[in-house]
Amino acid sequence: MAKFVPSDVLVERALVGDSAAMARLMSRAEAATPECRPAFARLYQKAGQAHIVGITGVPGSGKSTLVSTLTLKLRAAGKRVGIIAVDPSSPYSGGSIMGDRIRMSALAGDEGVFIRSMATRGAHGGMARASLEAVDVLDATGFDYVIIETVGVGQAEVEIARAAHTVVVVSAPGLGDDIQAIKAGILEIADVHVVSKCDRPDANRTISDLKTMLTLGLSLSGGASWQPKVVPTSSAQGEGFEELITALDRHAQWMRSSSAGQDRLRHIAEFRMLKTAEDLLSQQFLATRKPALALISGQLSERRISPYQAAERLLAGFQLEGPA
Amino acid sequence: MAKFVPSDVLVERALVGDSAAMARLMSRAEAATPECRPAFARLYQKAGQAHIVGITGVPGSGKSTLVSTLTLKLRAAGKRVGIIAVDPSSPYSGGSIMGDRIRMSALAGDEGVFIRSMATRGAHGGMARASLEAVDVLDATGFDYVIIETVGVGQAEVEIARAAHTVVVVSAPGLGDDIQAIKAGILEIADVHVVSKCDRPDANRTISDLKTMLTLGLSLSGGASWQPKVVPTSSAQGEGFEELITALDRHAQWMRSSSAGQDRLRHIAEFRMLKTAEDLLSQQFLATRKPALALISGQLSERRISPYQAAERLLAGFQLEGPA
Numbered sequence: 001m002a003k004f005v006p007s008d009v010l011v012e013r014a015l016v017g018d019s020a021a022m023a024r025l026m027s028r029a030e031a032a033t034p035e036c037r038p039a040f041a042r043l044y045q046k047a048g049q050a051h052i053v054g055i056t057g058v059p060g061s062g063k064s065t066l067v068s069t070l071t072l073k074l075r076a077a078g079k080r081v082g083i084i085a086v087d088p089s090s091p092y093s094g095g096s097i098m099g100d101r102i103r104m105s106a107l108a109g110d111e112g113v114f115i116r117s118m119a120t121r122g123a124h125g126g127m128a129r130a131s132l133e134a135v136d137v138l139d140a141t142g143f144d145y146v147i148i149e150t151v152g153v154g155q156a157e158v159e160i161a162r163a164a165h166t167v168v169v170v171s172a173p174g175l176g177d178d179i180q181a182i183k184a185g186i187l188e189i190a191d192v193h194v195v196s197k198c199d200r201p202d203a204n205r206t207i208s209d210l211k212t213m214l215t216l217g218l219s220l221s222g223g224a225s226w227q228p229k230v231v232p233t234s235s236a237q238g239e240g241f242e243e244l245i246t247a248l249d250r251h252a253q254w255m256r257s258s259s260a261g262q263d264r265l266r267h268i269a270e271f272r273m274l275k276t277a278e279d280l281l282s283q284q285f286l287a288t289r290k291p292a293l294a295l296i297s298g299q300l301s302e303r304r305i306s307p308y309q310a311a312e313r314l315l316a317g318f319q320l321e322g323p324a
Numbered sequence: 325m326a327k328f329v330p331s332d333v334l335v336e337r338a339l340v341g342d343s344a345a346m347a348r349l350m351s352r353a354e355a356a357t358p359e360c361r362p363a364f365a366r367l368y369q370k371a372g373q374a375h376i377v378g379i380t381g382v383p384g385s386g387k388s389t390l391v392s393t394l395t396l397k398l399r400a401a402g403k404r405v406g407i408i409a410v411d412p413s414s415p416y417s418g419g420s421i422m423g424d425r426i427r428m429s430a431l432a433g434d435e436g437v438f439i440r441s442m443a444t445r446g447a448h449g450g451m452a453r454a455s456l457e458a459v460d461v462l463d464a465t466g467f468d469y470v471i472i473e474t475v476g477v478g479q480a481e482v483e484i485a486r487a488a489h490t491v492v493v494v495s496a497p498g499l500g501d502d503i504q505a506i507k508a509g510i511l512e513i514a515d516v517h518v519v520s521k522c523d524r525p526d527a528n529r530t531i532s533d534l535k536t537m538l539t540l541g542l543s544l545s546g547g548a549s550w551q552p553k554v555v556p557t558s559s560a561q562g563e564g565f566e567e568l569i570t571a572l573d574r575h576a577q578w579m580r581s582s583s584a585g586q587d588r589l590r591h592i593a594e595f596r597m598l599k600t601a602e603d604l605l606s607q608q609f610l611a612t613r614k615p616a617l618a619l620i621s622g623q624l625s626e627r628r629i630s631p632y633q634a635a636e637r638l639l640a641g642f643q644l645e646g647p648a
Binding site for chain 2 (some may be wrong): 041045047048103151153265267268276277278280281294296298300310311320
């Protein structure tokens with residue numbers, strides 16, 4: 001087995017472009033070892049230069065293809081691009097499904113691209129915290145764009161995309177009714193709407209539906225803040241990507257220059273702090289109260305106590321640690 | 325405005341079949357008001373007779389249609405059926421999307437059926453706790469079957485389906501590749517596999533793929549525990565539902581009579597206790613630490629501290645309440 005390399009040494013290596021060190025830091029973010037906290041504090045301090053773009057869409061929307069094509073276009077413009085793909089995964093085995101492999105062909109061997117899949121983990125969470133630490137690794141080491149790609153279904157998954165500076169929601173023509181219904185739930189988080197597969201004849205309908213929806217929203221909001229854009233793309237024909245990059249850049253500019261943009265950065269920081277606190281709490285909790293779990297859940301299972309009583313008994317024996 | 329009715333009075337009414345009282349109790353479960361805790365403790369104690377069936381599947385699998393048809397068949401056999409549909413919902417407005425309305429036509433006006441949609445809520449969770457309390461309302465008031473229907477994408481959503489006695493995963497022929505990939509992640513949680521839309525000619529392929537997968541799993545597990553069944557159905561032609569009900573009943577029998585089944589009930593209780601504890605913690609936390617949120621997240625946003633330092637400062641001022 002390889003010798004343990006301290007996380008601060010990995011940070012030194014990552015900062016001079018060692019991609020193996022970056023990958024190892026991301027694994028430590030997933031493992032949530034306390035040893036790596038000072039290293040991640042340092043990365044966080046260095047981060048803040050990259051444009052973080054959340055890209056989400058229902059299954060079938062073509063978001064992975066869009067991310068690949070967008071990355072190729074950004075590379076052609078000389079930008080370095082990191083991709084954190086948060087994948088739905090097996091609840092038992094924790095294995096990641098969509099994986100890097102599908103995309104690797106077009107982007108393989110390019111040192112200006114870094115792709116990492118983060119599997120959605122088991123019951124104890126930590127996915128948001130770990131994903132955003134992985135984003136910091138890429139941000140701090142000089143990637144110009146960091147794309148967080150998540151499936152647009154599932155509360156936890158959608159939340160992560162919203163922790164980006166700019167949220168792109170991908171819609172596609174010709175999806176079934178229940179997919180459309182789920183899509184409706186994520187449309188309102190978009191800063192930029194992409195309609196993918198615009199080489200299809202039924203794409204115009206999808207575009208005009210979105211524009212109508214946005215016009216209605218505009219008259220309600222009074223138009224004081226950012227107005228979401230609709231960008232038609234075709235990955236097959238490589239069309240629409242200049243417009244998409246322009247829309248992303250304009251949104252980044254708006255974030256920097258408006259007070260609403262600054263408020264949003266504070267909200268993102270608040271989300272991140274809460275997710276980290278939640279994770280710390282849950283780690284401390286399991287470390288100290290694991291022995292009590294079986295006893296109390298046995299009483300609950302036999303209906304001798306209620307779920308609230310069980311939860312209170314569990315919490316009663318829990319002492320928060322002081323700050324490290 | 326109507327006079328406030330105490331939750332224990334609502335429980336009295338619900339226990340004699342007042343469905344308006346049941347609905348109000350479910351709303352209080354969602355609102356998580358401490359006043360209703362003793363009432364829910366009483367419901368939990370009375371519950372434990374119903375067969376809780378979790379039904380999940382990817383968008384497009386036909387699970388809502390399956391739930392409707394299954395409910396009609398169970399009604400024809402004289403059983404009372406409750407349905408808790410956990411819907412993906414707008415992260416901003418909290419509105420439920422798929423809703424009861426789609427299904428109401430076939431099941432409307434039948435007092436032996438109760439349908440409730442629970443929208444997936446905002447960032448602070450509580451969805452699992454509230455959904456399972458709604459299940460208790462139906463269980464304690466004499467429903468024979470309580471179906472928890474969730475979309476099979478998203479960590480939180482899949483978890484809830486797994487808190488049922490019997491987990492049904494619905495597969496359909498002819499779905500796209502990325503839907504299939506997501507489906508793969510939930511197949512392994514199934515006690516019963518339903519292949520819906522079996523009037524379609526390509527259904528045989530889906531059935532044989534599932535059976536092959538199960539044969540491989542069987543040779544690995546040694547066959548000591550429950551062997552998942554594959555049940556082809558067609559809601560359009562009303563076929564396969566007797567077989568499905570038989571499979572559900574056999575699994576319920578296995579849960580009652582095997583030690584593995586009893587272990588699983590304890591795991592379900594443990595999940596429920598943890599989700600309730602998490603929810604209590606987060607309620608107490610927000611109640612006491614809300615004033616500190618803006619200050620600390622401002623420091624974080626300016627990168628003067630790291631996410632871990634922010635989380636620790638936030639937790640440092642938090643005192644757990646003693647048991648009520």
